[in-house]
Amino acid sequence: MLIAVTGGTGFLGAHTVAALLRRGHRVRLLARDPVGPARPGVEVVGGDVTDVAAVRGLVAGADAVLHAAGLYTFDSRRRDELWRVNVRGTEVVLAAARRAGVERIVHVSTVGALYPTTAPSIGVASPIGGSREPYLASKAAAERVARQLRAAGAPVVVTYPPALLGPDDPRLGDQNARLRDVLRGLTPIWPGGGLPVGDVRDSAELHARILAGSVSGAAFFGPGHYSTTREYLAAVREATGRALPAVVLPARALYPVGRLADRLQRVWPRALPVQYGAIHVCATAVPVAADVPSGGVAARPVLETVRDTVAWLHAAGRITRRQAGTAVSTVDVRNAVLTGPGPGAVQTEEVLP
Template identity: 60%
Template sequence: MLVCMTGGTGFLGAHTVAAAVRAGHRVRLLVRDESAVEPALAPFGVDVDVVVGDVTDPFAVTRAVRGADAVVHMAALYSFDSRDRANMQRVNEGGTAVVLETARRHAGSIVHVSSIFALDVEHDRVLRADSPVARAKEPYLASKAAAEVIAREHQEAGAPVVITYPSALIGPHDSRLGDQNARLRNVLRGLMPIWPTGGFPVGDVRDTATLHARLLDPVPGNRYFGPGRYLSTRDFVRTLRAITGRRLPAVFLPATSMLPVGLLVGLVQRVWPWHIPAEYGAIYTCSRRVRVDENADTNGVKARPVEETVRDTVSWMRDAGWLTARQSVAVA
């Protein structure tokens, strides 16, 4: 099977490419920068075809998806940095509209990678496949919710679109050190001594990549959750302490009281040239304390233990030079 993928040089994208190749598929990537392919895929030892272009360009997308048996749309800008607002709307919403419409005309089945944060919850704070689309004001969450609306419209029109909802993903082999892995690294570097209460679903990138590879074959449903487990922020820090043997002092403040601080940081970030690790979006997602329904369909892919994921991630960060030996494990 020939599979066209967008976002294949990203964290989840690279792992999904590797999972698809291991499953016996050929992969064609649509990428903006061809030089990003080698560093993203080198750890996996896989070969792919490459089409250079932007997901917002219908002509480039057509070149990439034409003749493909399946399309996996993963390209998205994941950022709680308020300076990225315009790009997130352009890529996350506009790119999804172009890719899904083009894929319907020129390819076979379609997998759209959404996010648990694109969904809203009722009073029980549990996410399900039929949960409504979120109405968020935060730029990243709003852009993913807008993309979710587009994907659901295609489903309602009878298009062969499957939607997946990954949790907050961590794991090894992240060539750009995306948001979640960067946050984990910041904790171990002592840059995050203050945390909001609450929590969020956490998953291993390798498990969600396995799910995507399985969805390339016909499946009975049309919405699947990435394997993961809910972790409170306290449990997340406790897990890091247990894995590294370090004290990692931390203060936990009510998330609701930290939200105004996050809003203020967002305003300051628009003019401050360096990233401030206290984003409103991250605080907001913790404050929601949403969990994924324990009966949610993951197409049979089970989440590996969080401790295994964290241990593998910290070891990889140390070996890749993102962390020093002292930062990754306590020194006796």
């Protein structure tokens, strides 16, 4: 099969491409800066998701399309970019795939597109959320595009990954960067509530199965576990053997702190470890219903994912040996690094939600 992929140089996209190549499929990637070593079975088309001509070339003759490109950030300075990439990009890619007669179109959404909700859990029938936080609002708008096309008869499958951790992150995305901040001692105060946590390798396996036609359905949730912030911190402590002291406060009580940090971020050149969007997610997140389809992919334990991620962060030079703690002695670092997409990924601004 020939599978066209946007966002294939981002975190989830790169892992999915690797899973597809292992199955013997051919992959055609869209990349803004198509420079890098050639890989067998991979063709690269230059352009971004808002480039109509480039997207048409990407999907032409494809058996399936994975739209995994998206800007995942709570950085308040990037509002316009969020809308351009996440919403306009989705409109362009899904419309082009439909016009090209592609038989299977997979749109990567996020569980956050369904927040906030008054229900105790979310599932395939959950309504789209109405958050005003820029990232979540952009993903909710992209979700509406995908659902409208599906309602009109397009073969659109929507996936909802949780917050993803794991090795081999080409750009050190939001979740892995947040874990690094914890290990560096930059986040001594945490909001209460929780978040769905998953391993990028599990969600990549799910996407590979959907794209190959091994499973069928209109929507799937990426394998993961709902963890309270206290449980998440406990997993990091166990994975590293470190104390990592932190105070957990009610999430909504920290909203003013998050908004203040967002204002400061507009003038501060370096990324701040405090963001309103991250606090808002912890305040509004609920578990995924137990009966949602996950393509038969079991979610690996959070502790295993955290250990592998910490080991990779150390192997990649992102944290020190002391910061990694016992994770580097309990995990085969070489294997942790080699489980991902491998070297040579082309980096673009389009990273996964």
